[in-house]
Amino acid sequence: MQQYPPIPAVGDEAAPEFAGHLWLLEAVEGSILRFQLRESGAIRFGGQQRVYRADDAVPRPCRRAIRHVRERLDRAALRRAVDDVGSHTFVGWATHRERIDYDWERLPPFLGVDVYGAEDAFRPPDATETIFDRLGLDPANAIERERHSRDFDPGSYRIPESAWYDGPAAGVVIRDKRAGRAQLENSEILTQSKSSIASENADSLAAAVATDRRFERVATRLRERGQAPTVDELRDRVLEDVYREEHGRLFGGDRAIDESAFRTAVARRAQRFLGG
Template sequence: MHAVPDLPAPHDAPALFESGHLWLSEWLPGPLLRARLDASGQIRVDGARGRIDDRDPPVDLRWPIRALRTDLDRAALREATADPSAVTLVLVAPRNEGLDYDWTALPPIVGVAIHDAARDRWLAPDAAERAFEGIGLATLPTIARERRARDFDPESIAIPDSSVRDGPAAGVLIRNKRGDHALVTDVGSGESDPLPDDPDVAAEHLVTDARLDRAIELASDRSAVADRLFELLVREEWAAIDAVVDPSDLRGALGGRVATALADRGE
């Protein structure tokens, strides 16, 4: 699988601004993943530390990886290229790393870029967007398309308001058709309210009726509600949870709370 593209700051990518046109996309905070469809039809997923075990993915990646396996149209990918195993999909799993989003509007896995090893190049941003759409995956929100590179000053690229949260975007991904990338972020933006370090108290703080309703909608049956609720919390409150609570302890604290809530509802 091809490596994730380098994402230097604009002032460290002068070639990007010398000629041609640029595509600007809203950056979403979260871990970057790489995925490939192998010859057997299985989806291999790699994270920052290498291959992710299908049987035991990290807690913060369970929902994104499940969504990728569910949503990726394998047949469409096979039809789109002679050798699907030569294609690397680069994706982001959006989560709260200090910025809150409209999580109901933001997919758990989002396409960022596509590398084709058969031609040893990154697909142009517009081609990658169409390709992701064709295989059933969402892409980063578009800010601008085909803007003249020379119209930009790498030292003063403004971060616009977000299309998926109230407030400024987390950053802007800048790309051209030659496969050059740059990323400008506001590293000081956003912070999460602190959580109690006791898992039971943290669970009481985090579990709301609205979140429980959404977990019930996502669950295939009653026994899966606690798992879906845990995945919701990990995604929507990652910065706060990761700072003070062991995620496995939080998951343990949810079981009884969910069982009681479902019983009270007569479910």
């Protein structure tokens, strides 16, 4: 699986000199997530450089995104489109909270950013958007398409409003057709302090984040897929949502979470939600 180079900040030595027409993509908080479809139909996942050999190696805030890709990826469409599915690496953001409280019911768990093809090159941004659409996955939000580089000045560019919550975007990724990329970060977001809800008491922490609303959302998703909610399914999926939507608040403080006790407390709440 192709490694994904870090996106340099605008002004860094590694940042390219852009030419031609640019695409401006909204940057969201999250982690780089790569995946590759194997001939067997299984999906191989990895982070920026590391490949995850087992599900328990996946970072907590990325687990919801991995489930989303497994459930949404149109494997048949990918096999129809390319002769060798293993020659393509797909890259995106596993969206999760650090400082920004997005509208989590609208923001997809995974947003596609790049596709590395069989010709040993990243596809241009217009092709990348089309590919993710056809595979059943959401591409990153394009703020502007085909803006000529001579008309773009990063120094005077104003970060726009986000498509995913009522506030400014975390940044903008600038792309050209030659695989050049750089990120313009929102300095105001970066300087915001992280709030914390970490607690030494697993039961009180579960009560704060494993709410009836979250259980109902998960139960609805299961029913829509023809699955009956069970305690184990509710526990696992609510934990995925919690680790995604509350990551910055759960793990941004000084206190460590007893994850085994927390998992048990969430399971008890799942049992009560089901009336058990």
